[in-house]
Amino acid sequence: MGQFLKRVSSVVPNLHVVDIDVPLDTLCKEEHKLEQVALGREFHISLGRTVPIRVHQIDSIVTMLCQKLQFQKRYWIDFNKWEVFINDDRTRTFLSLEVVTGGLPEITKQIQAVNEVYKLHNLPEFYKDPRPHISLAWALGHVSGSFKKVVEQETKSSGFRGSLQSRICTSKVGGIECKIGHHGPS
Numbered sequence: 151m152g153q154f155l156k157r158v159s160s161v162v163p164n165l166h167v168v169d170i171d172v173p174l175d176t177l178c179k180e181e182h183k184l185e186q187v188a189l190g191r192e193f194h195i196s197l198g199r200t201v202p203i204r205v206h207q208i209d210s211i212v213t214m215l216c217q218k219l220q221f222q223k224r225y226w227i228d229f230n231k232w233e234v235f236i237n238d239d240r241t242r243t244f245l246s247l248e249v250v251t252g253g254l255p256e257i258t259k260q261i262q263a264v265n266e267v268y269k270l271h272n273l274p275e276f277y278k279d280p281r282p283h284i285s286l287a288w289a290l291g292h293v294s295g296s297f298k299k300v301v302e303q304e305t306k307s308s309g310f311r312g313s314l315q316s317r318i319c320t321s322k323v324g325g326i327e328c329k330i331g332h333h334g335p336s
Contacts, residue, residue, distance in 0.1 A: 227253030
């Protein structure tokens with residue numbers, strides 16, 4: 151994964167590592183920093199949209215989510231495919247690893263559970279056809295065209311064909327977290 155990120159970073163300018171917002175090309179100059187900072191951290195797969203909720207809804211939402219998700223067993227996830235995603239307001243483009251096979255049924259059930267709770271609180275559901283993934287890097291703006299071209303070229307040249315049997319990496323789900331907080335103006 152580190153080598154792939156290096157190659158993509160050398161072609162797509164101004165990439166940043168997700169969540170820590172460090173320029174990827176800076177990390178690529180030192181192998182151990184790339185491994186430690188960009189890849190050696192916890193990642194998340196979203197099970198619902200980030201939505202504004204009212205203070206009086208918090209307890210109800212958290213209680214229902216806990217009830218619906220409490221019996222989830224640990225399972226393995228295979229990340230099979232490099233993919234490019236754009237956020238809803240088209241201000242950022244993301245380089246991601248998508249879950250196409252192993253773990254997909256479990257994640258889909260979890261998304262359905264979150265959707266049920268959202269529906270009861272009149273909140274927008276997750277995407278109609280969810281595509282679970284972890285995002286590794288982002289670039290400002292809607293640059294998916296050039297991004298996808300680079301990912302396609304790099305995937306072919308590295309010999310990875312994106313077949314459903316192939317996996318780029320595997321991880322065990324460590325748990326489910328519900329994050330609630332104030333997101334001020336940016």
